[in-house]
Amino acid sequence: MDVLAFVIGVLVMVVGLAVSIALHEIGHLVPAKRFGVRVGQYMIGMGPTLWSTRRGETEYGVKAFPIGGYISMAGMYPPAKDEPTAAVDSAAASARAARRRGIYATLVQDAQAANAETLEGVDDARTFHRLPVWKRVVIMLGGPIMNLVLAVVLFAVLFSGIGMQQATTTVAAVSECVLPPGSTATECAADDPEAPAHAAGILPGDRLVELDGTPVETFAEASEIIRAHPGTAIPVVVERDGARVPLTLTPVENEVEVTADDGTTSVETVGYAGISSSVERVCEPIWAGPQAAADNVAAVVGIVVDLPARLYDTAYDLLTGGERDADGPMSVVGVGRLAGEVAATDAPILDRVAVMTSLLASLNVALFVFNLVPLLPLDGGHILVALWDGARRAVAKLLGRPEPAPTDATRLVPLTLVVVVLLIGMGALLFAADIFNPVQLLGG
Template sequence: MEILLYVGGLLFVLVGLGVSIALHELGHLVPAKLFGVHVGQYMIGFGPRLFSKRIGETEYGVKALPIGGFISMSGMYPPSPGEQEDAAQSRSRGAFRSLIQDARAANDETIDPERATRVFYLLPVWKRVVVMFGGPFMNLVLAIVVFTVLLSGIGVQQGTTTIASLSECVLPAGSTQTSCTSSDPVAPAAEAGVKPGDRIVSVDGTAVSTFAEASAIIQASPGKTIPLVVSRDGADVTLQLTPVAAQRQQVDGNGRPVVDDKGHPVVHTVGYAGVYAQLAYVKQPANAGFDQAMTNAGAVVQLIGNLPVRLWDVGVSLVTGTPRDPNGPLSVIGVGRIAGEVAAADAPLLNRFAVLLGLMGSLNIALFVFNLIPLLPLDGGHIVVALWDGLKRAWAKLFRRPPPAPVDATRLVPLTIVVAGLLIAMGALLLVADLFRPVTIG
């Protein structure tokens, strides 16, 4: 059964990735067709074609490797200037010139003379930006929908004001005891008469609606006797609670331990009562999905900014066998392994499904941000080319000069190949690391 659940998690990621890619390419396809561009192919995946069908002037299909997709638009770049050089002439001018010439030849093949006006490069700048931004935008929309379902539909698991259990005693800080002895002091909540099933109504005269609110007041009241009102069997009962002083390590807003200049943990004194809350899924406001998507996008931008360092750390972990950073980059294999572990985990079904949804939302945010990197062959690179073309035209118009020729992005083919090579190398490193030194949820 565990193996079947693990495989189910893998399939969840593969299907989710396929849907994400399909919607990404649909985000390019729909505006391209609306703007009249001839689109020859809409393909999900790379490699050998599994199946395809031509509908109208476009061939729709699926290929064997589900690691991306593409649409083939006529005239992504302006046609070659003048006569094409032959192969010998191209080679004589160097490898880079040869690459540029080959790219121009391939681009020219997409321009059908009968559809010479239905080419991408002739679109106004804003339409080109819309076409290229459409793909990442669809990933963003999908992520927002997923996070909204997760946070506003299912909810966030939080401690409620209902008491699940109590500590019988107060154990010394750092103690490894697992049970109370007669010499251990009674926990404040048990001494005050709190019982499992009680629902906290107010603490120290302040009404509370979440366990976090109640806990904050208790922690701020070490050694102070405060009234605690609980609802028990339909009636309010007022108890007197005296939280004991306890040392707790301080954490920052992200839940990470705070350390001083010497690297020692920073501790502070808080009130401790010894109560534990029942957990429940609490539905969040409708805008929580959008907020979560933006938070994740910021985290991905930060990760990309530190990507060389993160990749170096992955390589070190792979060679030395040290544990990998769980917040570092992953390949599709790594995401699939985590999804499999989540699906097979010993946890309630809803909990596992919620984690898988969060994983899929984060994956789409990663696709959204990564594709907007302003380098060819990524969508962000095409957007920069379109904006540069628009800037040149605006500059010429401002000074009443003749319209310049369209920007010839084929000149950037050598740089594009370098970027593509780096992307392939990064993918290979992460793939090997996820196979032999994987990140686990352990």
């Protein structure tokens, strides 16, 4: 393995992840500032701060580990009813008192104390919790939407810019003979029957134009016609050196095993010609990128829905050394390792760029879907709280009652802590699996 190329691949993915996180947080930052919310910090990464600078009222910085990011908005939660908004010392005193009342009260009070710090010296009109529900939803949706937009752009570059490898109607090679089923021979014997395409005069470089009177645009269409005519002579038109050449092809009968949708198998007799197609990168229509992103979103949603079972399978495979599901969950360590392996292969540079682009696009889809899970501290949890507030206000208005106060989500901190612990556990499991039992996409 080319160690330098491997390292470059990992670094490219780390930078790509950092950019994805940065854009995610910009998706929160821009609407927050547009709606007048005071933003104290915009940070990329977690852990110790490596660099920061202040622009106006906001500190912008980069932290050591590119595994997340955040913006600090004033008043994410309403102030505690029994706390002065700016009374940090009072909040600290109440926190000490809460510790004497139990762990639940302690967690809630600590969260309220931290929230009180963001409210200190800030006009109440510039706090997040005072915004209309739709503005709160827009701010929290901004991050995931940025990841989705980036994924769509990357898939569009992949499908419509770089192009996807497809079998074309240009003939790459023609077999000279038909080898017996299961044969490992690399050369034809004297008694091996001549391959139909070779007997018909088809040559490497010919482009298949028509088969059995039907124009073909893909190799799959040509293969389907050949398979449908075992033992039957069919007219073929190929393009050779700019001219159309008519030929006659008689596919031989070939028995293949076919698996039905219900899992049952059967043996069918199909036609075989003995040709292989050339593979080229074909740029697809501009809508192919968004369609790929949508398909990827659906796939990731399925993974998230089945996450407990998939994590169990990952843990089982880690302990037993079993082969992991390539479509299962993976940590940033696994994605980085795959990027390094791709960069270190002997494939053409364009092929490596295409795979890296696909990995980064899929990573952004995962960020989009996962952040919308309706649990705090994820963006989806904050959206759910905002929608709950909106529903309460709508009911109050319908019943002619005063508008209720914003929901104090700090009281959900114990549940949030459980979610955080589960996320840390999931991350630890996937990290271990990606190090000791990684997904094998490029061979063991």
